[in-house]
Amino acid sequence: xxxxxxxxxxxxxxxxxxxxxxxxxxxxxxxxxxxxxxxxxxxxxxxxxxxxxxxxxxxxxxxxxxxxxxxxxxxxxxxxxxxxxxxxxxxxxxxxxxxxxxxxxxxxxxxxxxxxxxxxxxxxxxxxxxxxxxxxxxxxxxxxxxxxxxxxxxxxxxxxxxxxxxxxxxxxxxxxxxxxxxxxxxxxxxxxxxxxxxxxxxxxxxxxxxxxxxxxxxxxxxxxxxxxxxxxxxxxxxxxxxxxxxxxxxxxxxxxxxxxxxxxxxxxxxxxxxxxxxxxxxxxxxxxxxxxxxxx
Amino acid sequence: xxxxxxxxxxxxxxxxxxxxxxxxxxxxxxxxxxxxxxxxxxxxxxxxxxxxxxxxxxxxxxxxxxxxxxxxxxxxxxxxxxxxxxxxxxxxxxxxxxxxxxxxxxxxxxxxxxxxxxxxxxxxxxxxxxxxxxxxxxxxxxxxxxxxxxxxxxxxxxxxxxxxxxxxxxxxxxxxxxxxxxxxxxxxxxxxxxxxxxxxxxxxxxxxxxxxxxxxxxxxxxxxxxxxxxxxxxxxxxxxxxxxxxxxxxxxxxxxxxxxxxxxxxxxxxxxxxxxxxxxxxxxxxxxxxxxxxxxxxxxxxxxxxxxxxxxxxxxxxxxxxxxxxxxxxxxxxxxxxxxxxxxxxxxxxxxxxxxxxxxxxxxxxxxxxxxxxxxxxxxxxxxxxxxxxx
Ligand SMILES: Cc1ncc(C[n+]2csc(CCOP(=O)(O)OP(=O)(O)O)c2C)c(N)n1
Ligand code: SF4
Ligand SMILES: [Mg+2]
Numbered sequence: 001x002x003x004x005x006x007x008x009x010x011x012x013x014x015x016x017x018x019x020x021x022x023x024x025x026x027x028x029x030x031x032x033x034x035x036x037x038x039x040x041x042x043x044x045x046x047x048x049x050x051x052x053x054x055x056x057x058x059x060x061x062x063x064x065x066x067x068x069x070x071x072x073x074x075x076x077x078x079x080x081x082x083x084x085x086x087x088x089x090x091x092x093x094x095x096x097x098x099x100x101x102x103x104x105x106x107x108x109x110x111x112x113x114x115x116x117x118x119x120x121x122x123x124x125x126x127x128x129x130x131x132x133x134x135x136x137x138x139x140x141x142x143x144x145x146x147x148x149x150x151x152x153x154x155x156x157x158x159x160x161x162x163x164x165x166x167x168x169x170x171x172x173x174x175x176x177x178x179x180x181x182x183x184x185x186x187x188x189x190x191x192x193x194x195x196x197x198x199x200x201x202x203x204x205x206x207x208x209x210x211x212x213x214x215x216x217x218x219x220x221x222x223x224x225x226x227x228x229x230x231x232x233x234x235x236x237x238x239x240x241x242x243x244x245x246x247x248x249x250x251x252x253x254x255x256x257x258x259x260x261x262x263x264x265x266x267x268x269x270x271x272x273x274x275x276x277x278x279x280x281x282x283x284x285x286x287x288x289x290x291x292x293x294x295x296x
Numbered sequence: 297x298x299x300x301x302x303x304x305x306x307x308x309x310x311x312x313x314x315x316x317x318x319x320x321x322x323x324x325x326x327x328x329x330x331x332x333x334x335x336x337x338x339x340x341x342x343x344x345x346x347x348x349x350x351x352x353x354x355x356x357x358x359x360x361x362x363x364x365x366x367x368x369x370x371x372x373x374x375x376x377x378x379x380x381x382x383x384x385x386x387x388x389x390x391x392x393x394x395x396x397x398x399x400x401x402x403x404x405x406x407x408x409x410x411x412x413x414x415x416x417x418x419x420x421x422x423x424x425x426x427x428x429x430x431x432x433x434x435x436x437x438x439x440x441x442x443x444x445x446x447x448x449x450x451x452x453x454x455x456x457x458x459x460x461x462x463x464x465x466x467x468x469x470x471x472x473x474x475x476x477x478x479x480x481x482x483x484x485x486x487x488x489x490x491x492x493x494x495x496x497x498x499x500x501x502x503x504x505x506x507x508x509x510x511x512x513x514x515x516x517x518x519x520x521x522x523x524x525x526x527x528x529x530x531x532x533x534x535x536x537x538x539x540x541x542x543x544x545x546x547x548x549x550x551x552x553x554x555x556x557x558x559x560x561x562x563x564x565x566x567x568x569x570x571x572x573x574x575x576x577x578x579x580x581x582x583x584x585x586x587x588x589x590x591x592x593x594x595x596x597x598x599x600x601x602x603x604x605x606x607x608x609x610x611x612x613x614x615x616x617x618x619x620x621x622x623x624x625x626x627x628x629x630x631x632x633x634x635x636x637x638x639x640x641x642x643x644x645x646x647x648x649x650x651x652x653x654x655x656x657x658x659x660x661x662x663x664x665x666x667x668x669x670x671x672x673x674x675x676x677x678x679x680x681x682x683x684x685x686x687x
Contacts (some may be wrong), residue, residue, distance in 0.1 A: 047362065060502040066493035070365055071501035076358035081348065083318065083370070084492065086346040090317035090368055096494060111404050116357065117351035225658045247608025 003198060008191045012038040021064040022056040026219020028183045028209030028226070029053050029130040033101070035183070036207075037067060037127055039190035042196060046083040049102030049219065050074035052137040052211075054128060075111035077102045078118035081125045101128040104145035105135045108166050119173035119202045126196045126203040129166060132211035137149045140214040145295040146173050147234075149279045150266045152214070158269060158279065160190060162286065170204035171240040177203040178240040182226035183210070188249075192239065208235045216265020233287035236294045251296045257284045299473050303434035303464045304329030307399060307457075308469040310438040312343045313479040314445045316371040316397075317486075320356040320362035321350040324378040325411045326461035327401040331373055353463020355524070357385035357398075364394040365500055368444065369486040372396065379417045383424075386454075390425030390516065392501060395448035395455075397441065398426075402562070402613075403461040404649040413461040414613040415562060418590075420623055421456065425516045427523055428591040428599075429543060430561040431459040432664035434469045436588075439542035442474070443530045446483050450530070451523040452490075458590070460563040460613075461574055462650070474538055482537050493494035509608070520592045527589050545594045547586040548601055550576065554583025556666060557602060559627050561587040564646070564653055568611070571658045582662055587623070598630040609642040609665045611675070620647060620672045640669035649653040651676055 017037040025029035033053055037046065044067045048054045054071050057064040072080050081100035089096040099253040100118070102111060107129040115127055134152045135141040144164040152159050171178045178198045181189040189207065196203035208229055210222040217225060229235035230249060234257060237249035257275060261267040261283065270277050290296065299306070308330050311319075319338065321331040338347040346363075348587055353374050360370035374382060389396055402416045404410040418428055427447060431437035437459040443457040459465060462644045492500055504512055524545065531544040541547075549565075550572055551557065558568050566585045573580045585601060587594060602608060610624040619625070624643035631639060642665045647653045657676045664670060 042497075044493065045366070045492045055503060058499055058502045060504045060508055063499040064504055065499055066607035068494055068497045069499040069501075070362065071499075071503075072358065072361055072392070073384055074387065075475045076354065076361075079358030080362035080365075081353040082348065082350075083320070083354075083364075083368075084360035084366040085362075086318045086320070086348050086359065087363040087368035087370075090346040090363075091366075093367075113351055117355050120351075121348065173441055210673070257435050 003194060009187055010196050011186050012041070012190055014038045014041065014053060016042065016066045017057070018064045018066060018108065022059070023052070024213050024219065026222045028211060028222050029103070030056065031134060031183045032189070032207045032209045033057065035186055035189050036099065036101070036193050036238055037065070038066070039193035040099060042067060044097040044099060045070065045084055047077045047098065047100045048168045049077035050137070051103035051105035053101065053103065055137055074106050076114050077106065078111060078115040078125070078127055082118045082121065082123045085123045085125055094144055097126065098124065099126045099128055101130065103136065104129060104131045104133060105143040108144050108164050119170065119175050119204070122201055124200055124202070126193070126205065129204070129206045130209040132209050132214060133163070134211070134216045136211050136216050148283055149270050151269060152266070153239070167204065167206045171243065171250035173202070174243065175202045175204060176242055180206045180208070180235065180237050182208045182237065183228060184223040185200050188237070212254065214266070216268070217263050222262055224262065225263055228255060228263070231255040231295050232257045232260045233291040234260055236296055237289045238294055245294065247296060248294050251291070254291070257287050297475070298470050299474070300468055301313065301330060301471050303437060303459065303467050303469065305333050306434050306438040306473060307441055307459070308337060309473055310441045311371055312337045312482055313474065313476050314370065314442060315343065316345055317368035318346045318348065318360060318370045320350055320359035320363070320373070321372050321374065322350055322353045323358045324353070324375045324542065326403060326465045326667050327373045327375040327399065329465060330399055330401065330420060333391065353381045357382040359457070360396050361389050361392070361394060363383055364396050365392065365492055367488040368490040370396050371398070373399035375401045376405055376417045378681070380420060383421065386421050386426065387398060387424045389454050391512065393452040395452055397444045397448055398454065399441070400456050400458045401461040402458050402466045402524070404665050410649040411587065413463055414648045414650070415458065416614045418456060418458045419614040422591055422622070425453065425520060426449070426591065427453050427455040427520070427527065427589065429455065429457050430588055430590055431457065431464060432466060432563060432565050432586060434464055436542045437464055438471055438473065439534060439538070439540070442479055442483060443534050443543050446530050447523065447526050448485055450526050451519060453519060453523055458562065463563045472540070478537060513583050524589070524592050527674065531679055543588050545589045546597045546601070547588060549584040551583035551585065552576060552602060553581055554605065555581045555663060556607045557583045557585055557605045557611065558609050558662070559585045559587065559598070559621070559623070561590060562611070562613065564611065567653060568658060571655055571662070575662065592640030593626050595630040598627060606639050607665060609644060609661060609670070610639065611644045611646055611661065613647040615645050615648070640665070642670035643672045644670065646675035
């Protein structure tokens with residue numbers, strides 16, 4: 001369905017994901033889930049993976065969802081969504097927006113296979129990943145999205161590996177639309193959801209969703225941390241349409257990664273008496289590579 | 297129409313006549329022929345359904361879960377490792393009360409790898425909240441699928457139809473395949489009870505804190521018990537419509553004046569019946585109780601038909617390692633404690649990993665329990681392959 005630029009850029013507030021849920025204050029994922037639901041509209045089915053979002057939003061008998069909500073397991077949201085879509089096709093129902101959603105762990109680790117299968121089969125499903133860079137629901141353990149240096153409860157000395165690059169892996173399935181977004185820019189995030197839903201086939205949106213509890217920052221700083229993630233080059237913002245990278249968000253003034261790292265307790269050990277350890281330079285190198293790769 | 301047909305093909309044709317909207321499966325021996333045949337039936341346009349080729353059994357089960365939750369009649373089939381890989385979803389489907397039908401082409405479980413038949417795979421799922429129906433032959437396997445959709449949809453419980461891998465799935469036998477019209481008359485269109493639908497948004501799969509969880513299990517257990525009525529009604533209804541008895545709760549053979557009773561399930565009952573006939577000619581009275589519905593377990597039926605029988609032997613193709621016969625303990629539990637005293641219930645494990653169960657072995661079993669009760673014995677064990685140091 002074609003939408004005018006005006007419609008695409010409108011911020012939607014429909015309260016389809018209501019307040020009163022049990023997320024921590026300043027939870028990026030709670031905000032993101034609301035923005036996604038409101039951008040999708042009433043004619044949407046949410047297939048949600050086990051994780052923080054599911055736990056804080058769907059306790060019986062008072063879930064926060066005012067669109068149909070379907071939860072099965074930690075690692076099968078994409079396959080469940082495939083089944084919902086198949087049912088709609090077989091029963092000649094719809095059209096309907098089907099959105100599979102989950103955290104970084106359910107997306108890139110344990111649920112990777114189901115998601116890859118959904119992409120490869122070409123289901124008309126949008127997959128939204130809420131990336132808070134660890135398994136938060138079970139107490140902040142490392143995932144394959146945990147960035148270099150970050151301390152989690154299973155990497156107490158700091159994570160030794162680099163983050164898996166899921167948006168590019170998604171795009172390499174040959175799906176028509178991939179985008180990244182952060183929760184500080186409502187308009188951009190919702191425009192991407194609306195754009196994705198207007199495209200037939202599998203879509204992937206990767207949203208950086210700060211977690212005050214796991215990242216060790218004050219809830220009020222979630223928005224600022226998102227901006228710094230972009231301005232340092234740590235989290236590039238772009239779309240990939242039919243395999244081509246477009247709409248790259250340019251960084252107005254490049255900021256050193258230290259500014260981003262210093263706000264978060266999980267990186268505290270990277271600074272000894274205020275002085276950065278060598279890992280900080282390595283993280284700066286990752287940001288530089290992103291800047292070069294996407295021409296940020 | 298009577299056809300000389302492979303078991304898998306017969307099942308596929310009957311499943312197709314039930315008009316599932318969504319089919320999803322992943323290949324594993326000996327289930328493969330069923331889904332290949334269904335793929336062909338869909339491909340040729342003889343069945344209007346979505347056939348979803350997935351990347352694993354785990355995904356297949358998840359796809360049919362999603363499809364069923366969105367209002368589709370959904371079907372899958374698997375065996376062995378595939379069923380084990382589905383395990384998490386299998387429990388979830390039952391907890392969500394989704395009336396999915398799945399064929400388990402029974403096969404042994406690794407390690408060591410074995411593609412051949414026993415019933416350990418479906419046994420591993422016995423506590424999940426699925427109705428489990430066991431077929432004796434390919435006629436029954438076919439008929440049970442037609443009944444399964446009706447039972448599932450009336451009870452909001454998933455149904456697993458178990459048929460012995462290779463012995464049934466790959467055997468050519470005459471099977472009476474019904475006319476599509478008969479099946480349409482027997483099985484009404486699926487009217488889902490609880491679905492995800494933007495027109496009336498609700499949550500399915502909410503999480504339950506300790507104030508609520510226990511009751512969900514109680515309700516599921518009671519629903520399983522209550523499904524007994526539906527299973528019996530549907531099989532009676534089936535007999536009326538199609539003119540033959542298939543399925544039900546239990547079946548008996550020459551039980552009335554039997555001095556010794558064999559309890560078993562699946563295709564081995566065919567051999568057992570032959571043995572019973574032969575022994576009858578020799579003047580021995582042996583009877584059979586065949587379990588068709590393994591879950592819910594026909595405890596009361598078993599008690600009713602066996603309460604006067606003092607010598608019982610349970611023959612099964614599965615084992616709880618470190619405990620013994622699974623079916624045997626179910627049967628032992630069917631008798632009130634006080635009555636057990638002088639009743640002998642022997643337990644034999646046989647046929648694991650596709651080991652043939654020859655008539656002579658069954659005869660040996662009968663003759664042995666005629667003399668003394670047997671706590672647990674593996675039938676046909678080759679002692680030369682076992683060394684003390686491995687134990
Ligand atoms: C098969 C399985 N393994 C482990 C778990 C435990 N578990 C539940 S949620 C979760 C972590 C979720 O992490 P993520 O997907 O990143 O979501 P988040 O909570 O961080 O938003 C884990 C490990 C589970 N539910 N199922
Ligand atoms: S732990 Fe993190 S992701 Fe989970 S609710 Fe709290 S802030 Fe949100
Ligand atoms: Mg996470």
